[in-house]
Amino acid sequence: MLNLGILASGRGSNFQSIIDEIEAGKINATIKVLVVDNPDAYAVERAKKHSIEYLYINPKEFKSKDDFFTKIADELKARGVELVVLAGFMRIVRKPLIDAFPNKIMNIHPALLPSFPGLHGHKQAVDYGVRISGCTVHFVDEGMDTGPVIIQAAVPVSPDDTEDTLSARILKLEHKIFPEAIRLYAEGRLKVEGRVVKIKGYELEDEYIINPPLRLK
Known part of the structure; x- marks a missing residue:
């Protein structure tokens, strides 16, 4: 069974989706701890409801960002965490955590990377006028949303x-x-x-999105 550590800053809706799939028996994993950098994060209420340990680590108590992330890494390691999941964690992950969990940190970004990295991915897509956008799960490296892509999903944009x-x-x-x-x-x-994430047993399906839809046959 895979031991997960979740990092969150806000409402934690992605955190909840992970909880739901684990409890439904669809993911062979357990959530060892939720770490938040915001004491008012609603993700904490979700953790309480599902009897998941949670920690508030105040970044203001540390002399540097590296010290803050070293503390997070230490707490995760102490609980045997094997995969770190950033579920709405609103900070750029620093080297101490990345070095402690190389290719073992996942993030989700609300755009089709490498397009529209950073904050406000939805707004960037709307302002640019793209016809297709979506979301990306990727491994985390030291760049801004630059790690290897695991899975993407696309939606049409009006x-x-x-x-x-x-x-x-x-x-x-x-x-x-x-x-x-x-x-x-x-x-x-x-x-x-x-840069490529290989997936064992992967089969490409002949599917596509065209937006606006084709009218010529």
């Missing part, structure tokens, strides 16, 4: 979309692909080769 409407559409897919990426990892099916 010219009338706002940041909020696009966010709501993408969030539904986030709740599907983040647990799926963890399931693949738990089953030992992911292997990182350079």
